[in-house]
Amino acid sequence: MIRLENVEKVYRTSSIETLALNNINLNVKKGEFVSIMGPSGCGKSTLLNIMGLLDAPSKGYIEIDGSRVEKYTDKNLAHLRNQKLGFIFQSFHLINDLSVIDNVEIPLLYRNSSAKERKELAQEALEKVGLSNRMKHFPKQLSGGQKQRVAIARAIVGKPEIILADEPTGNLDSVMGNEILNILQKLNEGGATIVMVTHDDAMAKKTHRLIRLFDGTQVF
Amino acid sequence: MLSHLFKLIWNKKGAHSLLIIEIWASFMVLFGVLSLIVYNVRNYLQPVGFEYEHVWNLDLASNQDTLEVAAKLERALQRVKAYPEVESVSRMSSNTPFSANQMGNSVTYNKVEVGADFYSTDGELSKTLDLKMLKGRWYQESDRVSKFVPIVINKAMEDKLFLDEAAIGKVIKVDDKKSFKVVGVVDKFKSRGEFMSDEPAVFELLAKDDVWNANMLIKTKPGTDANFEAKLVKEIAVMLPGWGIEVSYLTESRKNRQNLTLVPVLIFLIVSGFLLTNVALGLFGILNLNISKRKNEIGLRRAMGATEGRVTTQFLGEIWVLASFSLLLGLIFALQFPMMNVFDLDSEVYIIAIFAAIVIIYLIVTLCAWFPSKQAARIHPALALHEE
Numbered sequence A: 001m002i003r004l005e006n007v008e009k010v011y012r013t014s015s016i017e018t019l020a021l022n023n024i025n026l027n028v029k030k031g032e033f034v035s036i037m038g039p040s041g042c043g044k045s046t047l048l049n050i051m052g053l054l055d056a057p058s059k060g061y062i063e064i065d066g067s068r069v070e071k072y073t074d075k076n077l078a079h080l081r082n083q084k085l086g087f088i089f090q091s092f093h094l095i096n097d098l099s100v101i102d103n104v105e106i107p108l109l110y111r112n113s114s115a116k117e118r119k120e121l122a123q124e125a126l127e128k129v130g131l132s133n134r135m136k137h138f139p140k141q142l143s144g145g146q147k148q149r150v151a152i153a154r155a156i157v158g159k160p161e162i163i164l165a166d167e168p169t170g171n172l173d174s175v176m177g178n179e180i181l182n183i184l185q186k187l188n189e190g191g192a193t194i195v196m197v198t199h200d201d202a203m204a205k206k207t208h209r210l211i212r213l214f215d216g217t218q219v220f
Numbered sequence B: 001m002l003s004h005l006f007k008l009i010w011n012k013k014g015a016h017s018l019l020i021i022e023i024w025a026s027f028m029v030l031f032g033v034l035s036l037i038v039y040n041v042r043n044y045l046q047p048v049g050f051e052y053e054h055v056w057n058l059d060l061a062s063n064q065d066t067l068e069v070a071a072k073l074e075r076a077l078q079r080v081k082a083y084p085e086v087e088s089v090s091r092m093s094s095n096t097p098f099s100a101n102q103m104g105n106s107v108t109y110n111k112v113e114v115g116a117d118f119y120s121t122d123g124e125l126s127k128t129l130d131l132k133m134l135k136g137r138w139y140q141e142s143d144r145v146s147k148f149v150p151i152v153i154n155k156a157m158e159d160k161l162f163l164d165e166a167a168i169g170k171v172i173k174v175d176d177k178k179s180f181k182v183v184g185v186v187d188k189f190k191s192r193g194e195f196m197s198d199e200p201a202v203f204e205l206l207a208k209d210d211v212w213n214a215n216m217l218i219k220t221k222p223g224t225d226a227n228f229e230a231k232l233v234k235e236i237a238v239m240l241p242g243w244g245i246e247v248s249y250l251t252e253s254r255k256n257r258q259n260l261t262l263v264p265v266l267i268f269l270i271v272s273g274f275l276l277t278n279v280a281l282g283l284f285g286i287l288n289l290n291i292s293k294r295k296n297e298i299g300l301r302r303a304m305g306a307t308e309g310r311v312t313t314q315f316l317g318e319i320w321v322l323a324s325f326s327l328l329l330g331l332i333f334a335l336q337f338p339m340m341n342v343f344d345l346d347s348e349v350y351i352i353a354i355f356a357a358i359v360i361i362y363l364i365v366t367l368c369a370w371f372p373s374k375q376a377a378r379i380h381p382a383l384a385l386h387e388e
Helices: A044-051 A074-084 A100-109 A115-128 A144-156 A174-189 A201-205 B002-011 B013-044 B069-082 B141-145 B155-162 B226-239 B250-293 B295-303 B308-334 B347-378 B381-386
Strands: A002-012 A017-028 A033-037 A059-064 A085-089 A162-166 A193-197 A209-214 B055-061 B086-092 B104-109 B112-121 B133-136 B149-154 B171-174 B178-186 B201-205 B215-220 B244-249
Touching: A002 A044, A017 A044, A033 A044, A033 A174, A033 A201, A044 A162, A044 A193, A044 B381, A074 A085, A074 B295, A074 B308, A085 A144, A085 B295, A100 A115, A100 A144, A100 B002, A115 A144, A144 A162, A144 A174, A162 A174, A174 A193, B002 B013, B002 B308, B013 B250, B013 B308, B013 B347, B055 B069, B055 B226, B055 B250, B069 B086, B069 B215, B069 B226, B104 B155, B112 B155, B149 B155, B155 B178, B155 B201, B178 B201, B226 B244, B244 B250, B250 B295, B250 B308, B250 B347, B295 B308, B295 B381, B308 B347
Parallel strands: A033 A193, A033 A209, A085 A162, A162 A193, B112 B201, B149 B178
Antiparallel strands: A002 A017, A002 A059, B055 B215, B055 B244, B086 B112, B086 B215, B104 B112, B104 B171, B133 B178, B149 B201, B171 B178
């Protein structure tokens, strides 16, 4: 589903060159639940960004669902992100000025879905994460766990095949964290391919496969 | 997407209220200035309705002389007429074309009352100013024997006073006292120049013994120069010792009159230009700040499938929605002007000004939002998502 071959990422400023990822070779199969672990600054988020087509590798190539993307235009990449990928972030990234349902509808805005269809799909996604009773609330009225559930609903509303989660439980207590992991596991059981960056060993152990990074290099 | 933009702006209406007021105030200023400009341009495009080239205004003042003033004026008129350089000459009240003087009165017919400019002249004015007769004729000396004082009105007066009726032969009351009979209708007569609107005008025949209206409009033959002016002034001064004599050219008076209108318009334009520039700079600054505060959101939208173009369109769309709120508010005020016929201006003037102001406001906000929106679109999504 996701294939990275000889991926290297170098960040350059006028005086410094930092190797963020070095020769990453990775193949995430359809329906897999993979976790990525490693110390801070080892390149986990960079790797996730590259998988999510938010950043381009300096070397190597990436393949999403059989398509190599290095020659894709901004429009093609945006389309691919919208159709195939769902993102969950540690700090939720909800828009405070929009209600829960309006936040969840955002990916559908870029599919030109009708208002009715957007509403139906958003309701369905919120039901899946157990927040159908909070649709009209605003993010500031929600707890951290509820916010992350809204973010998950937003990630799955367009029914993407791949979900990329960047420390989804990082800002939550262990109870909330387990709740979120349960939701992700259910989504995975429903067929979604999930790649999750985490610092939590216990969480990582519950996934199918663990990838460890150290100084930008895949250690095993 | 539009409903999404409306929600975004509506949910932040408190934070946007100052911006909305700023755009609203700009719209109101623009509406005012544009109404003035549209009014003047529309007037300017209408002909003045008379010929002013080669026409001089001989302004006589009897000063302390009270003896046989009427007879002296008549002699002076005949003398001027006799010059070979003169094509025609007409006596007229002091509100000569392009002068600052005005004489107004109200005219009543069939319970319809109309305010009009009044001009006292003799039978030669239509020839001297080449007035275009639409109906009837200009009054003559022989009309003095008729029961009513003969008058000529302009088309604007006919339309306002008589509505669908024909004016010729109708007897009207002026100031509810004197009765006048309409003998002719001329086209336009914009005595205060191009920027004057086509207002109702009434020309009445001067009384035979009139001593108050001592202006003479002299139409000279082409090529007549200042030598003749000097000769004229000298000879009239000999004829009318102790009188004040002043000659002015209508072409010069026209220029002075134009400046009187254009200078305030230019001042308004400069002031409103400064105001709008300030608003535009403020708007630009606010939008720049707004975008730097919303980097996470931009990154998120890119991650969710927004292209660079969609991000640009979103930020432009937001400012358009914001401007639309301000314009709706502005329209509530601006539409009162045509509806309540404020300043007695044609409602078309206000409608054109409203449309032009709307276009300019959208243009300004688009220009101000263009660069920040483009900047927003260029923000790298991965970096934007990790900025706190």
